[in-house]
Amino acid sequence: MGEIIHEGSDSHDFKDLDLRGAVLEGAILQGAHFAGANLEGANLRGADVYWGDFFLANLTGADLENAQLQGADLKEANLTNANLRNANLGRDNLNGSTQLQGARLEGARLEGANLEGAEYDAETVLPKAFDPQEHKMIFRAAE
Numbered sequence: 001m002g003e004i005i006h007e008g009s010d011s012h013d014f015k016d017l018d019l020r021g022a023v024l025e026g027a028i029l030q031g032a033h034f035a036g037a038n039l040e041g042a043n044l045r046g047a048d049v050y051w052g053d054f055f056l057a058n059l060t061g062a063d064l065e066n067a068q069l070q071g072a073d074l075k076e077a078n079l080t081n082a083n084l085r086n087a088n089l090g091r092d093n094l095n096g097s098t099q100l101q102g103a104r105l106e107g108a109r110l111e112g113a114n115l116e117g118a119e120y121d122a123e124t125v126l127p128k129a130f131d132p133q134e135h136k137m138i139f140r141a142a143e
Contacts, residue, residue, distance in 0.1 A: 012029055012030075012031060012032040012033065013032075013033045014032060014033060014034045014037050015033045015034065015035045015036055015037060015053075016035070016036040016037060017037045017038070018037075018038045019034075019037055019038060019039050019042055020038055020039070020040045020041055020042065021040075021041045021042060021043075022039065022042040022043070023042075023043045024042060024043060024044045024047050025043045025044065025045045025046060025047065026045070026046045026047060027044070027047045027048070028047075028048045029047060029048065029049045029052060030048055030049065030050045030051060030052070031050070031051045031052065031053075032049055032052050032053070033052075033053045034049075034052060034053060034054045034057045035053050035054065035055040035056060035057060035073075036055070036056045036057060037054075037057045037058070038057075038058045039054075039057055039058060039059045039062050040058050040059070040060045040061060040062065041060070041061045041062060042059070042062045042063070043062075043063045044062060044063060044064045044067050045063045045064070045065045045066060045067065045083075046065070046066045046067060047064075047067045047068070048067075048068040049067060049068060049069055049072060050068050050069070050070050050071060050072070050092065051070070051071045051072060051092065052069065052072045052073070053072070053073045054072060054073060054074045054077045055073050055074075055075050055076060055077065056075075056076045056077065057074075057077045057078070058077075058078045059077055059078060059079045059082050060078050060079070060080045060081060060082065061080070061081045061082060062079070062082045062083070063082075063083045064082055064083060064084050064087050065083050065084070065085045065086055065087065065109075066085075066086045066087060067084075067087045067088070068087075068088050069087055069088060069089045069098060070088055070089065070090055070091060070092040070093075070096075070098060071091070071092030071094075071096045071097070071098060072089070072098050072099070073099045074089075074098065074099055074100050074103050075099050075100070075101045075102050075103065076101070076102040076103060076123075077100075077103045077104070078103075078104045079103055079104060079105045079108050080104050080105070080106050080107055080108070081106075081107040081108065082105070082108045082109070083108075083109045084105075084108055084109060084110050084113045085109050085110070085111045085112050085113065086111075086112040086113060087113045087114070088113075088114045089113060089114060089115050089118045090114040090115065090116045090117055090118065091116065091117040095117075097117050097118055097119045097138060097140075098115075098117070098118040098119070099118075099119055100118050100119060100120045100124050100137075101119060101120060101121040101123065101124060101140070101141070102121065102123040102124060103120070103124050103125070104124075104125045105124070105125060105126050105127055105130075106125050106126075106127055106128075107127060108127055110127060110130065110135075113135075115132070115135040115136070115137050116135065116136040116137075117136065117137070117138060118135075118137050118138070119137070119138045119139075119140045120132055120137055120138070120139060120140075121139065121140060121141045122141070
């Protein structure tokens with residue numbers, strides 16, 4: 001698809017859209033709504049999606065390297081084979097947690113990612129040999 005969404009776009013509501021292969025590299029999308037969107041293979045490298053809503057979004061194979069995702073809702077999102085190297089999924093400025101309950105992260109690249117304070121539950125699928133306690137994640141059931 002290769003759709004380009006320019007920084008400074010007035011609309012931050014991408015709920016349920018087909019954004020496969022979208023180029024959002026470096027975009028400032030704080031609080032953007034991507035719930036249910038298909039972002040398979042999308043380029044969000046270095047994007048600022050602080051407090052973004054990715055509930056049930058498909059981020060399979062998406063490039064989120066160096067992305068700012070503090071406080072994001074990634075509940076039940078599919079992050080299979082996503083690149084999250086050096087991404088920040090830590091706490092937001094109000095000490096709120098990034099939500100990963102029910103998210104699928106098998107095969108995800110997490111080298112250098114900040115996951116301190118990110119919440120997960122028994123339904124969260126983490127990469128093999130990944131230790132959530134070592135990354136200071138918090139086990140908390142989804143509400």
